[in-house]
Amino acid sequence: xxxxxxxxxxxxxxYGPIQALKKVSLHINEGETVSLIGxxxxxxxxxxxxxxxxxxxxxxxxxxxxxxxxxKSSHYIASNGxxxxxxxxxxxxxxTVEENLLMGTIPIGDKFANEDMQRMFELxxxxxxxxxxxxxxxxxxxxxxxxxxxxxxxxxxLLLLDEPSLGLAPIVVKQIFSTLRELAKTGMxxxxxxxxxxHALKLSDRAYVMVNGQIRLTGTGQELLVNEExxxxxxxxx
Amino acid sequence: MSAxxxxxIDIKKSFVDAILAGLISLIVFGPIVGVVLQxxxxxxxxxxxxxxxxxxxxxxxxxxxxxxxxxxxSVLQGFERPGSGVHVLPPDYxxxxxxVIPLVIVLAIIFPFMANKYVLTVVILGLIYVLLGxxxxxxVGLAGLLDLGYVAFYAIGAYGMAxxxxxxxxxxxxxxxxxxxxAGLAGxxxxxxxxxxxxxxxxxxxxxxxxxxxxxxxxxxxxTGGPNGxxxxxxxxxxxxxxxxxxxxxxxxxxxxxxxxxPDLKFIFIYTVLFLVVLAVLYIKHRLTRMPVGRAWEALRExxxxxxxxGLNHVLVKLxxxxxxxxxxxxxxxxxxxxxxxxxxxxxxxxxxxxxxAIVVLGGMGSTVGVxxxxxxxxxxxxxxxxxxxxxxxxxxxxxxxxxxxxxxGLIRISRTGVTPRKxxxx
Numbered sequence: 001x002x003x004x005x006x007x008x009x010x011x012x013x014x015y016g017p018i019q020a021l022k023k024v025s026l027h028i029n030e031g032e033t034v035s036l037i038g039x040x041x042x043x044x045x046x047x048x049x050x051x052x053x054x055x056x057x058x059x060x061x062x063x064x065x066x067x068x069x070x071x072k073s074s075h076y077i078a079s080n081g082x083x084x085x086x087x088x089x090x091x092x093x094x095x096t097v098e099e100n101l102l103m104g105t106i107p108i109g110d111k112f113a114n115e116d117m118q119r120m121f122e123l124x125x126x127x128x129x130x131x132x133x134x135x136x137x138x139x140x141x142x143x144x145x146x147x148x149x150x151x152x153x154x155x156x157x158l159l160l161l162d163e164p165s166l167g168l169a170p171i172v173v174k175q176i177f178s179t180l181r182e183l184a185k186t187g188m189x190x191x192x193x194x195x196x197x198x199h200a201l202k203l204s205d206r207a208y209v210m211v212n213g214q215i216r217l218t219g220t221g222q223e224l225l226v227n228e229e230x231x232x233x234x235x236x237x238x
Numbered sequence: 239m240s241a242x243x244x245x246x247i248d249i250k251k252s253f254v255d256a257i258l259a260g261l262i263s264l265i266v267f268g269p270i271v272g273v274v275l276q277x278x279x280x281x282x283x284x285x286x287x288x289x290x291x292x293x294x295x296x297x298x299x300x301x302x303x304x305x306x307x308x309x310x311x312s313v314l315q316g317f318e319r320p321g322s323g324v325h326v327l328p329p330d331y332x333x334x335x336x337x338v339i340p341l342v343i344v345l346a347i348i349f350p351f352m353a354n355k356y357v358l359t360v361v362i363l364g365l366i367y368v369l370l371g372x373x374x375x376x377x378v379g380l381a382g383l384l385d386l387g388y389v390a391f392y393a394i395g396a397y398g399m400a401x402x403x404x405x406x407x408x409x410x411x412x413x414x415x416x417x418x419x420x421a422g423l424a425g426x427x428x429x430x431x432x433x434x435x436x437x438x439x440x441x442x443x444x445x446x447x448x449x450x451x452x453x454x455x456x457x458x459x460x461x462t463g464g465p466n467g468x469x470x471x472x473x474x475x476x477x478x479x480x481x482x483x484x485x486x487x488x489x490x491x492x493x494x495x496x497x498x499x500x501p502d503l504k505f506i507f508i509y510t511v512l513f514l515v516v517l518a519v520l521y522i523k524h525r526l527t528r529m530p531v532g533r534a535w536e537a538l539r540e541x542x543x544x545x546x547x548x549g550l551n552h553v554l555v556k557l558x559x560x561x562x563x564x565x566x567x568x569x570x571x572x573x574x575x576x577x578x579x580x581x582x583x584x585x586x587x588x589x590x591x592x593x594x595x596a597i598v599v600l601g602g603m604g605s606t607v608g609v610x611x612x613x614x615x616x617x618x619x620x621x622x623x624x625x626x627x628x629x630x631x632x633x634x635x636x637x638x639x640x641x642x643x644x645x646x647x648g649l650i651r652i653s654r655t656g657v658t659p660r661k662x663x664x665x
Binding site: 092150 | 540544548549
């Protein structure tokens with residue numbers, strides 16, 4: 001485990017007059033699985049999006065592998081090794097599974113496309129069955145798998161996942177988390193933003209708990225699982 | 239409705255339908271047909287209304303009865319087909335176009351020998367609109383950016399030809415690429431400020447842009463000649479003119495090749511070049527949709543946020559769509575100017591933009607074949623209907639309504655051949 005691959009230093013983010021993130025600092029080390037949990041409106045997704053500069057941090061610094069990316073454009077960040085599976089999946093509805101996966105190769109070109117696609121089909125066998133089906137016709141869970149696979153197609157150094165369990169049946173959530181566990185074992189650095197604290201904490205090496213735009217707690221996944229305050233924060237208490 | 243009910247015919251329901259339809263037609267036809275102005279007074283004509291309402295009611299009654307039969311039900315179900323989105327074909331799908339395209343090319347080669355000048359000009363107009371439709375198809379159909387001021391780029395091409403000749407003495411062949419570049423640049427310039435806009439807002443801004451160009455052309459009397467327009471020279475072939483006698487001691491085309499003079503030669507020439515350009519544009523567009531940039535356009539249409547999360551530079555993607563679309567319109571403009579021999583701002587009103595948009599929408603957003611067919615239908619049909627010129631717009635409207643009912647996704651639904659990744663080159 002070397003130094004942090006991504007470090008957020010005291011960033012402030014505003015939506016107009018409303019401050020969504022207040023002096024948030026966190027770091028993600030290479031090879032780690034880190035999760036960020038919190039209730040609705042705590043600023044989890046905002047944090048993830050501000051890494052991509054949408055919205056921009058008004059104070060503070062975001063450092064990715066030694067470079068300051070606070071003021072870089074979204075597509076620059078996306079094409080330099082940070083891949084995101086956005087909230088609400090956002091697969092391309094009229095494209096087939098294969099085409100969606102090909103879209104994921106844009107940052108690195110399609111020279112590894114075939115090889116990586118096979119890897120994705122091993123990781124998500126479900127997608128292989130549906131390779132020529134349009135994304136819009138698939139179930140929510142399959143779309144989520146596709147979104148994760150698409151993000152992985154760019155061979156990212158860091159994978160950001162925004163609420164992969166959103167709107168999915170418990171059994172599908174379980175499947176997705178077990179795939180993520182496999183993925184983490186291969187050495188992928190994962191930053192997971194979740195409301196489903198239970199699953200997320202079990203999966204991750206470290207976790208942050210966010211309440212009202214501030215980091216309230218931090219610790220290893222196991223520590224936080226038994227922490228009384230986490231239950232409160234997760235339930236939305238202050 | 240249960241299965242048992244399907245076979246019985248509910249006459250009461252048909253009566254209710256008929257009466258409702260009758261009431262509506264009374265409201266619609268009552269004031270229009272029933273009251274006839276005569277000087278300052280008016281006459282009531284209840285008989286006419288009664289006839290119309292009667293026809294509507296009887297028609298509705300039988301329609302309602304028909305729709306309750308087996309056949310009618312299947313017709314009804316036809317409308318509820320989930321015809322959403324793009325139809326993706328398997329990657330190894332062989333299109334029937336393999337046979338159609340050579341056939342069309344052969345027809346196109348034979349055509350000028352058969353046609354008279356009038357038919358030739360109609361087809362040239364049709365081809366110009368094919369070009370315009372293909373250009374707008376990139377912007378609206380593929381990239382999903384609603385552009386209501388598309389005619390501005392068309393005007394830039396046409397006026398580029400006229401002004402280039404008038405002030406710089408440029409000929410057809412020089413202006414053709416220049417106009418494409420100029421219109422492309424204009425597209426780029428328009429593209430920058432509108433990058434942040436979507437949907438309706440984008441439509442309004444582009445509408446404004448189209449009007450600005452037209453108003454400049456209309457009001458800058460000293461430069462563009464204003465509403466009086468400007469003459470455009472005939473095109474030449476390797477410096478040979480198509481007139482009966484060449485100016486300034488040149489040799490006209492027919493003398494050089496030892497042919498008899500034919501006044502249609504100019505149009506045959508425009509037709510030939512235009513046809514080649516259309517083929518080239520079709521081919522380029524066909525390749526583009528299979529290149530990463532084409533995929534990027536479609537991705538942008540489907541989900542912009544996801545696009546950016548993929549690391550696509552949405553600025554470049556949008557600008558390339560605008561630029562390519564605009565430069566195609568510039569080409570079309572040059573042909574239009576040469577074909578008319580004259581340009582003035584009244585050819586570039588909002589109605590033209592709407593017509594081009596109608597071509598794209600009727601043809602099926604993003605579908606190349608559909609756009610080609612729709613362009614011909616919408617330009618040739620008004621010519622065929624010259625004798626009913628008063629009803630032209632009405633027929634246009636009826637056509638649109640029928641389209642909405644039968645083919646809500648355009649004449650030819652967009653379909654793409656699926657892509658498969660290239661064989662990977664493992665490191």
